[in-house]
Amino acid sequence: MANGCIIALMVIVVVLNVFAAAAGLALFALAIWVAVDPYKLYPIAAISGKDDIFAAAWIAIFTGFAYFCTAIFGIYATLKKKRSLILTYLILMFIIFIFECASCITAVTNRDYLVGNSNLVKSQMLMYYADKSDRGMQITNTWNKVMLDAQCCGTDSPLDWVEYNSTFMQMYGTSYPWPLSCCQRQSSFDPADPTGCKLGQNSAIFSKGCFTYIQSMLNRYTWSVSWYGFSVQMFVFFLLLIAIVYFIFLE
Incomplete structure (x- = not known):
């Protein structure tokens, strides 16, 4: 019975890590899109000294790729059924989780300063x-x-x-x-x-004035980095809970 539970948990953790790797790659791609600044609005943010949206994007580039690599490692560790490997995986994911939280919070709080008024x-x-x-x-x-x-x-006009x-x-x-x-x-x-x-x-x-356009484009950057990042974080949090249960059940 216990062995059956471990196998079931192993399958769940592997599948969740596959999705985590895909989500990490998507975050990586979105963050690159923001950092490249296709609408060329960085100077407006930089002059104010409030270019944290772009700083958050660079953090998300790291965390997105790190999630992808660590999720692949997590699949390997799960299939090997070694507590030391699973523990290493959990520690790495927790560190990345903290960095991505910083990225999301930085982007969403900085947005209001830039686009709160014209x-x-x-x-x-x-x-x-x-x-x-x-x-x-x-x-x-x-x-x-x-x-x-x-x-x-x-x-404004x-x-x-x-x-x-x-x-x-x-x-x-x-x-x-x-x-x-x-x-x-x-x-x-x-x-x-x-x-x-x-x-x-x-x-x-x-x-017409340009502020609505600038506001809309900066909002796109923010939502890409912060809200998608938050959704990835919620998924990773659920994944970590399941992985911890799997770690506990391993002998």
Whole structure:
């Protein structure tokens, strides 16, 4: 009877580790996607000093791959029925579990600081856009890409460039009230109506703000790292409980 229970537990632990390995690989892939920053929003987070979402992604890259490797080792240890191997497996999984908890918590708590309201993003835009420093060039390139990709202008609206003092206004305010990236484009990506854009005609300028787009993309990063990470953690916690029972039953 006892031997039958051990065999049943062994099969369950092996199957759960197969799923854990797959979940670890998926976490690894998602974390790489966030770290690569396909929407190129890292400069906005970095300027504020709150780039913890990307730090969490690097931790998740490690933990995802570590879960995969350790789960494979767990399958080997389970089939060997050696308490020393199972104990090593449990210790390794517990260490990885702690690191992944840190990754999830870091990502979800940092999100609110960046996307809680538009004032932080707006102040960065006004200060650094068109500035000739390294930070200024990074922010300028980021905002040009965001405004063209999302077909938006400014943080809340194009009026951000007019109602607030900014580096762009000081340098180009007499020529253009807002950047040319705010202008609607032809298929060749040239401004469709530069004069109308300069005058603020709705048919020639992107009239919506970019904050909703930035908020949405940063939320995607956060959910990928934190909420999927939390779901993996819940599964691993259940796996560890079963593995501990299996360890206890082994002679």
